[in-house]
Amino acid sequence: MKSISAVVLFVLVIVSCSKDKFESRPRLTFKEMKGNYVPVGNEYAARIVLEYTDAEGDIAGVPLFFEKISSSAPCANSSLDPNIPPDTVNVFLRLPGDVPPSSDQKGEIEVILKWTELNPIACNPNDTLEDATLKFWFKDKAGNMSDTVTVPPIRIEKVF
Secondary structure: OOOOOOOEEEEEEEEOOOOOOOOOOOEEEEEEEEOOEEOOOOOOEEEEEEEEEEOOOOOOOOEEEEEEEEOOOOOOOOOOOOOOOOOEEEEEEEOOOOOOOOOOEEEEEEEEEEOOOOOOOOOOOOOOEEEEEEEEEEEOOOOOEOOOEEOOOEEEEOOO
């Protein structure tokens, strides 16, 4: 799988001052998306903002997984990994390692996915657009799995 070094992953940590306590199981919710149409080329990207809460605040450096469910998969004679269902592509990004641990942590995760990271699937010359739904989740250092959040569909222009 291609390196996702061009992806900008940014976590803003906002320590909660309220008396409410968060659960050990991290909570992940969709906040906003900009760029739901990504034309060919790396000068364009989809920007997705997710909010999280975690009681222990032990998320520094953990993988942020995402699953892409494509309108274009599976293709005939596909070279996708046979261990992954043909209509999905699973990859992960890594949360920054410098997120300070704190109790009852609340913050935002900003994910910027360029055209190449969205890995458009071109099956035939007449298939020029792909609609992709992305699902995100992570597991904190204690092994607690977050919610899985689904973001609105992204339309990706393709080149055959």
